[in-house]
Amino acid sequence: MHAPSFFSDDPLLLLEAQGQALGISHEELRRIRMERELRIKILFPAETRQLELIRRFTQNTTAVIPGLARETADDIALALDEACTNVIRHAYGNTHRDPLIEAEIHISSQAVTIVLTDEGEQGRAFHPSQIQPMDMAALRLHPKAGGLGFHLIRKIMDEVHYENEPGKPNRLTMRRYITRQG
């Protein structure tokens, strides 16, 4: 049995165990509040070959969050996949050598926040605020592919914010609150 570590094992359980060992009462222990955050930054080539790997990594990372339904973790990973796909398709032209995407996944007790950053110049022409909401009824009558990715992102994530000022990297921030159901 390994010696417990505050960094690798569940800190709250450890705190309770250590507290009890020190003779601290349950009532006193319950007054302690703890918050943890996790931040992971991944830089990867803007190629479709990488999509599934990054998606699975995101899904596995968010799936262990207490209070987050498995389906929600899957949805968040889908939103990330859709966002990365959009960057790969629209942000970089053929002239850009080694295009990269930076994905930052931030997990707190309140929310999962994903920030995607790219250096694409074509991305500056992308204005999500100007994209009309998908008319799903019209899509049924006249089915055509396209536009579904962003629709899914907006459906899954609670907040979506895009920055694309000239001379700066493009940045898409998406946030999903952990307590929101469904």
Next chain:
Amino acid sequence: MLEIRRQKIKDVEVIHLQGVLNADTSPTLENLLQELSQASLPMILLCVENIDYISSAGMGCFIGAIGNIRKKQGDLRFCGMQPQVRRIFTLLDMDDFFFHFDSMEKGLASFALKNEDGP
């Protein structure tokens, strides 16, 4: 990451898919569906029980082909849809846009019924 196996049973093109259907893998399927929708009466059954994941790129394949297929009185249907695949249809409010069946046999039978009702 995507394996496609084709089978023709009576007049139905049965396509068995395995793996993931995302922006990387979907162009192959898209080309195949476009090719199959050239038939005079396209009847396509997609067996998806071995699909682990599908994104909007995958949905785009189906949606891109369905208009043309249904105009010819044909159809594209699914069998073996697992929860992780069903999810994207639900998110897009398209649960009832495509027929789906528990098994390949039931999917094939649905096309046979259609033929019996023919003109």
